[in-house]
Amino acid sequence: MKNQTLQLAVLTTSLAVFSVMAASYYVGPGGRDDQVGSIEAPFATLERARDAVRAAKTDGVAGPHDVVLLPGRYSLSASFKLGAADAGTASAPVVYRAAEAGTARLLGSTAIPAAAFQPVTDAAVLALLEPAAAAKVLVADLAALGFPAQKEIIARAGGGTTELPELFCNEERMQLARWPDTDWAEVETIIDGGAVPRTGKATASEHPGGIFQYKEDRPARWSVERGIWLRGYWCFDWSESVIKASMLDSAQKRIGLSAPHTYGLRQGNPSPRRWYALNLLEELTRPGEFYVDAAANKLYFWPPADLATARVSLTTNKGALIELDGADDVWLQGLLLEEAGSGISVQNSSRVRIEGCTVRNMHHLGIELRGGREHEVRSCDVHDTGTGGISLFAGDYKTLTRGDSLIENCHIWRFAVHKLTYSNGITLAGVGNTARHNLLHDAPHMAVGGGGNDNIFEYNIVRHVCLAADDSGAYYKGRNPARxxxxxxxxxxxxxxxxxxxxxxxxxxxxxxxxxxxxxxxxxxxxxxxxxxxxxxxxxxxxxxxxxxxxxxxxxxxxxxxxxNDKRWRDAMNSKLYQDRLTKEVDIRVPPYTTHYPALVGYFDEKLKEPRxxxxxxxxxxxxxxxxxxxxxxxxxxxxxxxxxxxxxxxxxxxxxxxxxxxxxxxxxxxxxxxxxxxxxxxxxxxxxxxxxxxxxxxxxxxxxKQLRAAARGPVAPKGNAPVFGATRIAAAPRIDGVVDEAEWGGLPAAGAMVLAHHYDGTAVPANRQSRAWLRYDDQALYVLVRSSIDPATSLSGNTWGSDDAVELAVRPLPAAGAALAPAAQRPLISVVRAYGNGFLWFGMTPDAADDPLNQEPAPCAFAASRPAPGEWVAELAIPFSKIDLAAGQPGRCAFNITVRKAKDDLWVMWESTRGHSFNADAAGILEWK
Incomplete structure (x- = not known):
């Protein structure tokens, strides 16, 4: 009996200790916050359960604490926030989990009842719709339903995420009415390149984003007053953005842009510039499309399913569904998060676990973890997100302290719906983190952003990405040798x-x-x-x-x-960008960088004889x-x-x-x-x-x-009878806009022009097909204006060297007059600039005429083309001396040539015949500076 009493006492004590150590609370769609939070009487909201956990901790219940979400929908009009008061401990985490994985659905959208959708009766609206659509499109008065006033699309021309309405039907994202319905339209001609924020180029135009000409007749139906937004790859095929139109001239088929893209409106990559228009009532032409009239607060929708049984919802919570800030040791398990600004945001917290969750249909990111250490994201599905899947930054760059965080066994797809470039499936940043055993697929641009130190990307499958972008990589990192x-x-x-x-x-x-x-x-x-x-x-x-x-x-x-080459390497390392990144944000010249990465010792030292x-x-x-x-x-x-x-x-x-x-x-x-x-x-x-x-x-x-190569031969010295041309100094740089202003160029006398009158084989070019060039310079750059006569039937739409009309400059720095040439392997490379009539600019470098130039980024060179008359086109270029291995302020003489390709006449019109490759500057003439 005494033994039984002792056993009972021990059991009672153990139960009492356990009751103090752990607590569980339940939340359910049918619950009430004035209940006790049991499975039989659950709370209604996550906030009530959070407050119950806080109270339990205050009462000495150390945990672990378990908040269980029963099956059903949970509409979150604002973010569910957890802070330092809601943290667990490494041995006693606070867990928010679904009773059964995938059954607790957290939504940031508001449902629209089927009865709210009515046939369109407004005659003005019906006149804008195609006849087939007029009978199918329905309208809902959002104001009458209590929705806040809808904002006009917020377009960020610089490449940021465009804020636009999100409509879902049966958990699938609907398409803002657009044209064309699929794929892209192509820019026919760039009329005005507009401002270029990246280079500081400004414009006084009322259309600062530039003007382009289109091909089709369809835009004649649109109205600038109602709003036209255009998504496009305006310069490079790795940088798209949405810009509102400021002008539509259907007679000339021209569209003006209200704000400049970062890199301006120009032909930065070889493929045609492409665009499409969105949120146009006139283009609501098929099931699944919708249009939001922000001024009237009305939604027009062509349902793809029977509204009697469908769930139609509009995103109203533009933030993250769950936000953690300073909340260590919180676990999220088995939750389904959807239809909001973003899914889960974790800031300044450590040891956060996100396991078995599904995050879908977000306007921005699926999951973001920034700061802290030892995070784990495991076995999650993240898909159909606007600006990325999972973003992880953990660890410290200055001290190289490891983050030791993990993304593992996650399936991530269609993660760049609203920002088509640099919306990574996984962003793996920080120090000492790992992404492994993941599957990433189906994206227009990159899958993984890899900036960081000592991070590992392993055992993953990556497929079907970079499908709509150029100059891109599925895994990408760069511009910082400290990483x-x-x-x-x-x-x-x-x-x-x-x-x-x-x-x-x-x-x-x-x-x-x-x-x-x-x-x-x-x-x-x-x-x-x-x-x-x-x-x-x-x-x-x-x-x-x-x-x-x-x-x-x-x-x-x-x-x-x-x-x-050595000069470009030195210039890059000495630039403000790299100096900031390598000596200020961190300092690679001292420990821990020099001890952890011995290759960084003497990184800035000259190593002219050591190949990189x-x-x-x-x-x-x-x-x-x-x-x-x-x-x-x-x-x-x-x-x-x-x-x-x-x-x-x-x-x-x-x-x-x-x-x-x-x-x-x-x-x-x-x-x-x-x-x-x-x-x-x-x-x-x-x-x-x-x-x-x-x-x-x-x-x-x-x-x-396929490679076009001349017969192999080493570089040669400029020929003894090489012609010499002197560029003229000017006080102020001319505007590179394709509009010839003689005053900007210091006058354009015919006697001061470089006459391009020779075919590549040495024969004379007919007088009516010759070209002329004017060369100017200041302390920073060479400026070139080329006027070319062409067959009026010539099309300036392409940008393939040899097949399309273009101007080519070839430049190789030379030693001072009378000085000996350096050995071939130590000579500066030939810089080759090709400027096409359609506005595309190309830059490459080669050691000699035996090798085709290797393609390089043309920036910061500037170029604009125009066609002032059917039989003439004009090219204006600005080429910084630093780009072509010349010293600013005191450029030395150069081997030089200009070639104008006139494809319709099959002419290679040169300053001096090379009798071979046009870029063989050594076989042409010499450029000096007056």
Whole structure:
């Protein structure tokens, strides 16, 4: 009896301790906040449950604390916020979870009842609709339903996220009425490039974003007064934005833009400039489209489903559904979050776990974690978001303190609905973080933003991204050599990019980036070299990268690079941008950077005799067109073959190796890739994983890349009888706008022009097809004006060298008169500028006329074209001396040539005949400075 009494006492004490240690609360759609929060009498709101947890903690209940959301919809008109008062501890977290994963739905939208939608009776509106649509489109008076006044679309021309209405039907996003219904319209001609904020170019025009001409008749139906918003790639195919129209001239088929795009309105990439219009009542032409009349607060909608059974909802909560700030040790499990500004925002918190959640149909990000350490996002589905999937920043750059945070086993797709560029599926920033076993797919631009230190991207599958952007990479990082030590390993990449002109990569290190490694990846049909030096793994201006033990299958150029010459490297490192990033934001000259990254010791020192290269070893290149470009160094451990190297089933997509595969003979030490571990896996939250059926066509050997090359020969000194031309100094830079103002150019006397009268073979060009150029300069730049006579039937719509009309400048700095030429390997490169009649500007560099110039970013060069008469076109250019290896203020003499390509006449009109490549400045003349 005494023993039983003792046991009872121990049990009672244990239960009492447990009751003090833990607490559970329930929330349900049918609950009330004046109830106790039990499963039988749940709370109605998350805020009430949060307050109950706070009270329990005040009463000494240490936790863990468990808030359980019963199945149903929870409408959140504002963010559910958790702060320091709501934090748990590492041993006793505060958990907010669904009773059953996916059944507790948190929504930031408000439902619109079916009865609110009525047939359109307003005659003015019916007149704008197409007859087929007039009978189908319904209207709802949002004001009568109690919705706040709808705001006009907030367009951010500089590339920020456009704020626009979001309508859903049965959990699917509806489309703002647009034209064309799918794909893009193309700019016919750029009439006025407008202002260029990036370069500081201003304009006094009432259409500061510029003016372009379109082709079709459809825009004649639209009205600027009702509002026209245009989404477009206005300069580069890696930077789109929405801009409101300020003018529509249907007679001339011209549209003016009310605000300038960051890079202006110009032909920055080879492909045509493209655009579409949105939120136009006149273009509400098919099921699933809608239009919001902000002034009248009315919604026009063509339902794609029977409204009697459909749920139609409009996003009203423009913030995050759940916000954590300073709330450590909070776990979110099994929740479904949808139809809001964003899903989950975590700031200044640590050890936050987000597990088994679905985040969908957000205007902005799905999940963001910024600050703190040891976060985990596991087994979540994030899709149909506006500006990205999951963004993680943890750790400290100055001290290189690790964030030790994780994104794992997440499925992320369609994550760039509203901002088509730089809306990453995963942003992996900070120090010492990892993203692994994820599946990312279906996006117009990049999948992963990789800026950070010592981060690892591993065991992921990335496919079908970079489908509508140029000069892009599925994994991208750049413009900061301090961000290094990152590893991209054991990932499967396929179906990346499509040909658009400039080039696309699977892994892209940009603008001097270095110190990272790409190891053990499988690349299948990834990337496109475009017209330049792009490769599947690509480096622009960087070095000290490593490519090891990778497999490339049917990749046009597996390894690409566009290296910077010594001057451009020095200029970049000495620029304010890089000095700020490398010596102020962090300081790479001192520990911990010099101790953690020994390669940074002496990073700013001159290394003129040390090549900046990146090694590639033990890579397998199967059926590829060309192994590499630029400064990748492939040693004998790499194997290039057009045969099956021993895959289990090369045609069926099984890229594991047979035991006797030839690769092991040709590449000693080659390690088979862990293909079975790549991608999603089954766990507590992800109950099943359906492996995708391999339906891609079998690989086949690619033909060599098309390259036009002169007979190989080394660089030569300028010929002894080379003509000399003197550029004229001017006091103020001319405006580069395509409008010739003689006063801006200091007068344009015929006697002071450079006459372009020679064909490339030395024969004379007819007088009516000659061109003239005027060259001016100041301390910062060379300015060139070229007037060219052309056949009036000439079209200036293209931008392919040789096929379309263009002006080409070729410049190579020379030593002072009488000084000896440097050895060939140490001479400055030839800079080549090509300015096309359609407004496209191209820049490249080459060591000599034996190699085509390698494509480079043309900025900060400026260019504008115009056609003042059917038989003439004009090019105005500004070329900074720093871009062409000349000293500001005191430029030295140069080997120089100007060529005008006149395609319809099949003429190469030159200042001086080169009898070969037009960019062979050494075989042309000499430019001096008056």
């Amino acid at each position: 290094r030590g990152n590893i991209v390993r054991y990932n499967f990449w396929h179906s990346i990019g499509k040909p658009m002109g400039h080039g696309v990569a699977a892994v892209y290190f940009d603008d001097g980036d270095g110190g990272d490694a790409v190891i053990g990846n499988l690349f299948f049909r990834c990337g496109d070299p475009g017209k330049g030096s792009f490769g599947t793994v690509f480096s622009h201006g960087g070095h000290d990268l490593l490519a090891d033990n990778n497999i490339f299958i049917e990749c046009k150029r597996p390894l690409g690079s566009s290296p910077w 290269v990146s090694p590639a070893r033990r890579n397998l290149l199967v059926m590829c067109a060309e192994p590499k470009s630029g400064n990748w160094q492939l040693d004998d451990s790499n194997w290039i073959t057009e045969e099956d190297p021993g895959f289990v089933d090369i045609n069926g997509g099984d890229f594991n190796f047979k035991a006797d595969a030839a690769v092991f003979k040709h590449i000693p030490g080659f390690e088979p890739l862990p293909l079975a571990k790549m991608g999603l896996y089954v766990d507590r939250w992800r109950r099943q994983v359906e492996r995708e059926e391999w339906t891609l066509p079998p690989p086949r050997p690619l033909p060599p890349l």
